[in-house]
Amino acid sequence: MSSKESILAAIKGLKLEEKPLPDIPDFEIASDLVDSFSLSLKANKGTVASKEEIEKLISETEFLKIYSASPVFEQYSNCQVPEHPADFADLDLAIIEGQSASAENAAIWLDESNLALRALPFIAAHLVIVIRKENILGNMHQAYDRIGLAKSGFGIFIAGPSKTADIEQSLVVGAHGAMSLRVVIL
Amino acid sequence: MSHPENATVFLKDKARAKWHDETLWIVREKRDATIHQIPEWEKLRELASQIKDHTLSKLDFYLEELEKNATANGIKVHWAENAEEHNRIVAKILEEKNCKAIVKSKSILTEECHLNPYLEERGIEVVDTDLGERIIQFLKQPPSHIVMPAIHLKKSDISDIFHEKLHTEKGNVDPVYLTHAARLHLREKFLQAKVAITGVNFAVAETGEFVVCTNEGNADMGVHLADTHIACMGIEKLIPRRKDLSVFLRLLARSATGQSITNYNSHFRSPSPGKELHLILVNNGRTKQLGREKFRNSLKCIRCGACMNTCPIYRRSGGFSYGSTVPGPIGSILSPGIDLKKFSTLPFASTLCGSCSDVCPVKINIHEQLYEWRQEITKANGSSLKGLSMKMANGIFKSPLAYRISGKMMRASLKNLPDSIIYNPLNTWGKGRDLPDLPEESFKAWYKKNRP
Amino acid sequence: MKIESPHIGLFIPCYIDQFYPNVAIATLELLEKLGCKVTYPLGQTCCGQPMSNAGFEADTEGTTSKFIRDFARFDYIVAPSGSCVLHVKDHSPKIKNLKKNQEHIQSNIHELSEFITDILKVDSIQGSFPHKIGFHASCHGLRGLRLASDSERNESAFNKTLQLMRDLKGMEVVELTRKDECCGFGGTFAVSEEAISVQMGKDRLADHIDKGVEIIVGGDMSCIMHMQGIAARENESIQLMHFAEILNQAIS
Numbered sequence: 001m002s003s004k005e006s007i008l009a010a011i012k013g014l015k016l017e018e019k020p021l022p023d024i025p026d027f028e029i030a031s032d033l034v035d036s037f038s039l040s041l042k043a044n045k046g047t048v049a050s051k052e053e054i055e056k057l058i059s060e061t062e063f064l065k066i067y068s069a070s071p072v073f074e075q076y077s078n079c080q081v082p083e084h085p086a087d088f089a090d091l092d093l094a095i096i097e098g099q100s101a102s103a104e105n106a107a108i109w110l111d112e113s114n115l116a117l118r119a120l121p122f123i124a125a126h127l128v129i130v131i132r133k134e135n136i137l138g139n140m141h142q143a144y145d146r147i148g149l150a151k152s153g154f155g156i157f158i159a160g161p162s163k164t165a166d167i168e169q170s171l172v173v174g175a176h177g178a179m180s181l182r183v184v185i186l
Numbered sequence: 187m188s189h190p191e192n193a194t195v196f197l198k199d200k201a202r203a204k205w206h207d208e209t210l211w212i213v214r215e216k217r218d219a220t221i222h223q224i225p226e227w228e229k230l231r232e233l234a235s236q237i238k239d240h241t242l243s244k245l246d247f248y249l250e251e252l253e254k255n256a257t258a259n260g261i262k263v264h265w266a267e268n269a270e271e272h273n274r275i276v277a278k279i280l281e282e283k284n285c286k287a288i289v290k291s292k293s294i295l296t297e298e299c300h301l302n303p304y305l306e307e308r309g310i311e312v313v314d315t316d317l318g319e320r321i322i323q324f325l326k327q328p329p330s331h332i333v334m335p336a337i338h339l340k341k342s343d344i345s346d347i348f349h350e351k352l353h354t355e356k357g358n359v360d361p362v363y364l365t366h367a368a369r370l371h372l373r374e375k376f377l378q379a380k381v382a383i384t385g386v387n388f389a390v391a392e393t394g395e396f397v398v399c400t401n402e403g404n405a406d407m408g409v410h411l412a413d414t415h416i417a418c419m420g421i422e423k424l425i426p427r428r429k430d431l432s433v434f435l436r437l438l439a440r441s442a443t444g445q446s447i448t449n450y451n452s453h454f455r456s457p458s459p460g461k462e463l464h465l466i467l468v469n470n471g472r473t474k475q476l477g478r479e480k481f482r483n484s485l486k487c488i489r490c491g492a493c494m495n496t497c498p499i500y501r502r503s504g505g506f507s508y509g510s511t512v513p514g515p516i517g518s519i520l521s522p523g524i525d526l527k528k529f530s531t532l533p534f535a536s537t538l539c540g541s542c543s544d545v546c547p548v549k550i551n552i553h554e555q556l557y558e559w560r561q562e563i564t565k566a567n568g569s570s571l572k573g574l575s576m577k578m579a580n581g582i583f584k585s586p587l588a589y590r591i592s593g594k595m596m597r598a599s600l601k602n603l604p605d606s607i608i609y610n611p612l613n614t615w616g617k618g619r620d621l622p623d624l625p626e627e628s629f630k631a632w633y634k635k636n637r638p
Numbered sequence: 639m640k641i642e643s644p645h646i647g648l649f650i651p652c653y654i655d656q657f658y659p660n661v662a663i664a665t666l667e668l669l670e671k672l673g674c675k676v677t678y679p680l681g682q683t684c685c686g687q688p689m690s691n692a693g694f695e696a697d698t699e700g701t702t703s704k705f706i707r708d709f710a711r712f713d714y715i716v717a718p719s720g721s722c723v724l725h726v727k728d729h730s731p732k733i734k735n736l737k738k739n740q741e742h743i744q745s746n747i748h749e750l751s752e753f754i755t756d757i758l759k760v761d762s763i764q765g766s767f768p769h770k771i772g773f774h775a776s777c778h779g780l781r782g783l784r785l786a787s788d789s790e791r792n793e794s795a796f797n798k799t800l801q802l803m804r805d806l807k808g809m810e811v812v813e814l815t816r817k818d819e820c821c822g823f824g825g826t827f828a829v830s831e832e833a834i835s836v837q838m839g840k841d842r843l844a845d846h847i848d849k850g851v852e853i854i855v856g857g858d859m860s861c862i863m864h865m866q867g868i869a870a871r872e873n874e875s876i877q878l879m880h881f882a883e884i885l886n887q888a889i890s
Contacts, residue, residue: 002265003265003266003267003271003469004253004265006267007249007265007267007421007467007469007473008246008249008250010469010473010474010476010477011245011246011249011473011476012246014473014476014477016242016243016244016476017243018240018243018244019236019239019240019242019243020236020240021236021237021240021426022233022236022237022240024233024429024430024432024433025229027225027226027229028225028226040446043445043446044445044446044447044449085410085411086377086411089373089377104224104436104446105436105446105447106446106447107435107447107451117410118406118410118458119406119407119410119411121406122403122406122407122410122450123407123410123411139432139436140431140432140433140435140436140447141429141432141433143432144428144429144431144432145429147428149392149393149428151455152455153259153454153455153456153457153458154452154453154454154455154456154458155452155453155455156406156450156451156452156453157435157447157450157451158449158450158451159446159447159448159449159450159451160401160449161449162401162402162403162449162450163401163402163449164317164318164365164401164402165334165401165443166316166317166318166321166334166335166336166365167317167321167336167341167344167361167364167365168209168339168340168341168344168361169209169212169213169334169337170341170361170362172361172362172365172366174365174366174369175317175365175368175369175401175402175403175404176315176369176372176373176376176402176403176404176407177402177403177404177406177407177450178403181449189831190830190831190832190833190834193831193833193834194832194833197833197834197837203837207841211816218789218790221792222792224792225792227791227792228791228792228793496790498819498820498822498834498838499831499834499838502834502837502838503834533693534693534826534827534830534831535831536824536827537777537820537822537823537824537825537827537835537838538691538777538778538824538825538827539777539781539820539824540777540778540780540781540782541777541781541788541790541819541820543781544781544788544790544791545790557690557691557729560691560692560693561690561693561694561695561696563693564692564693564694565696614829614832615828615829615832615867617832617836618832618836618839618840618867618868618871619836619839619864619867619868619870619871620866620867620868620870620871621867622657622658622863622866622867624657625657625658625659625660627659628655628656628659629650629654629655629658629659629662629663629678630650630655630678630680631659632659632662632663633662633666633678633680634680637666637678
């Protein structure tokens with residue numbers, strides 16, 4: 001008997017009585033979603049920035065390599081997506097578009113249609129995500145309702161920069177992935 | 187060694203034990219603060235519990251759904267009956283890829299299966315990429331906590347080992363400095379790795395996808411740079427629908443650390459073109475636990491670690507005192523199912539205060555299961571010395587006369603004997619505590635006189 | 639009261655009978671002052687909790703049967719201990735031939751403050767107790783019987799014991815840093831895990847002492863015995879009392 005068969009047989013053999021699967025009800029959401037989103041993002045160590053602030057950041061910082069998957073900042077993009085993601089190891093700034101977000105925790109949903117490369121938001125030193133105001137939803141239930149069963153090989157909720165507290169619970173931003181996350185709300 | 191012995195040793199370093207207790211208590215307080223911002227918190231716990239109960243009640247169906255959908259997505263699904271088979275499957279994939287070094291993000295399952303030593307014996311370099319795990323890997327220690335694996339270490343300990351392994355400045359204990367040193371070191375590993383291993387937080391039967399949550403982004407750094415991704419999961423990590431994730435992702439990080447969500451919540455559904463994605467479904471005793479009615483719902487666990495942070499015993503004895511892969515209250519109800527004899531002291535390492543059950547995001551009745559394991563353990567042990575005295579006690583309490591005599595004798599003897607003798611039979615009590623002052627008469631005697 | 643002069647069976651846990659008769663007397667007098675008809679069945683011994691928590695529930699059938707026989711005839715059973723009440727309600731082994739009586743007991747046994755607030759419908763007790771107190775929430779009453787809201791769950795705040803005491807003149811209740819952490823007694827745990835047990839008790843005492851508490855007030859003498867024992871050993875002057883003693887003094 002294969003392991004698959006033996007595992008399934010062991011479970012079937014228990015003849016467990018089926019328990020009901022609950023529906024997920026609607027819960028109250030914040031009245032000002034942009035405000036709530038911004039507060040949540042701040043708690044996750046990300047920041048809300050305006051389009052102008054990002055442009056200023058780009059003009060004032062010596063970013064050698066910038067890739068924008070967002071049409072909003074297309075003119076700053078100065079490189080192509082490489083064949084192998086490791087060739088983006090020196091990427092200074094990545095700019096991508098988020099599809100929707102949940103205000104309660106600032107989680108922004110992106111999938112492969114937003115990512116030219118799966119490694120993009122992690123390997124870049126700094127990350128900017130552009131999100132439309134009308135796509136900021138209340139909570140995770142609404143966010144998953146919006147996503148539905150949409151098919152993409154990879155999807156992710158990003159809620160902040162890479163961080164860790166593994167050394168005596170001291171919060172340090174920039175563990176492995178992006179050392180900062182700025183979100184532009186349009 | 188038994189839990190009480192290990193705990194006694196842990197408590198000898200008073201300052202460190204106090205620090206450990208307080209550090210974890212702060213995490214518990216952060217969790218409290220965040221859950222009080224969610225009015226529907228208790229409802230979410232109930233939903234999560236019901237979703238898991240439902241899934242466990244037809245686990246065979248959902249496992250087959252998962253396999254069918256994942257396979258259609260291009261994921262290669264493997265089944266492992268036990269730890270050994272799991273390790274063999276991983277080793278085989280590595281062999282096919284001719285891979286001698288891997289990066290691995292946090293996975294309690296691979297700890298449970300002792301994957302690292304298995305691969306290392308076969309000449310494969312395993313790099314744990316979660317910062318906490320990398321630290322303890324340098325120190326050749328197991329994790330002392332499932333979410334914060336290096337919580338038992340102070341920054342000076344970490345500074346010392348980084349100085350030795352990563353050549354950081356001697357004595358520099360700045361967490362930012364140390365973290366960035368690890369970033370550079372691990373980035374090099376990420377860029378070289380051909381195979382990356384991750385755990386699985388949730389697998390969704392309906393879509394054939396699985397979700398991995400991290401704050402560091404180490405799981406994603408590993409898998410997106412590598413050509414092959416191997417994900418390892420216990421068969422209980424399943425949920426039916428994608429939308430069920432909304433419930434669990436709201437609960438997981440808030441319970442674990444008090445943050446509203448982990449910063450990276452990656453949904454893997456199919457491999458990138460030209461790459462491979464493997465998913466290993468591991469039993470390793472889970473179907474046995476599923477068959478134990480009283481302990482079945484321990485399989486609802488989502489490994490948030492909240493029960494450890496809140497447990498007054500865990501905080502004062504540390505993760506290593508349990509001697510099991512998963513320490514703390516949840517470990518104490520999972521481990522006896524694996525080896526009743528080896529872990530027989532764990533269900534007794536609790537006051538049954540119930541705090542673990544009330545913080546549990548999936549409402550596992552942990553303290554009640556600790557109580558139930560105690561019953562199983564005494565049954566399995568037969569009549570030990572403790573058993574005998576307990577049976578005698580039942581004899582005394584069954585008969586009012588025996589109770590009265592023994593009570594009177596106890597009071598009389600306690601009053602008339604010198605401290606040295608009192609504290610002999612009761613010497614464990616008396617080590618750090620006095621006995622109560624003894625009254626002239628029992629309530630029973632008073633009642634007879636005053637309410638004739 | 640719902641039922642006309644119900645008959646209350648007073649259940650005094652064995653260690654209270656032997657070590658703390660004053661708490662038992664206070665409980666009896668308090669219930670009588672509140673107009674209850676109370677009887678203490680003389681044959682009672684123990685509920686079996688210490689044995690069950692040590693893993694010998696199966697060996698407590700004799701003790702449990704005895705308990706059922708002693709108390710089945712009462713409308714309510716009341717005890718000044720959340721822990722023992724919880725045991726009788728949830729953990730005593732099922733006795734087949736006494737099923738009906740056992741069920742009657744399990745649904746009509748109450749911890750003292752719960753009985754006064756929920757059954758007698760007394761909102762609070764009037765009187766005075768000019769002291770700075772700290773409240774020790776014993777775990778079995780707190781998380782087992784839900785005598786109060788706990789710090790783990792997101793629920794509206796309540797505390798049946800403190801509610802009864804809230805109108806006592808001159809009494810100040812301090813806010814603790816860890817409002818409901820376990821004291822470390824835990825029955826046989828106090829002996830089998832002696833080191834942690836004592837450390838937990840010390841930590842709990844320190845929280846009260848740091849806040850300038852004069853008297854730690856609780857509802858379970860087992861926790862109080864443990865903390866009192868440590869306080870005495872450490873020469874701490876802090877006092878510990880059962881709330882029944884305070885309420886009984888206050889209304890007399």
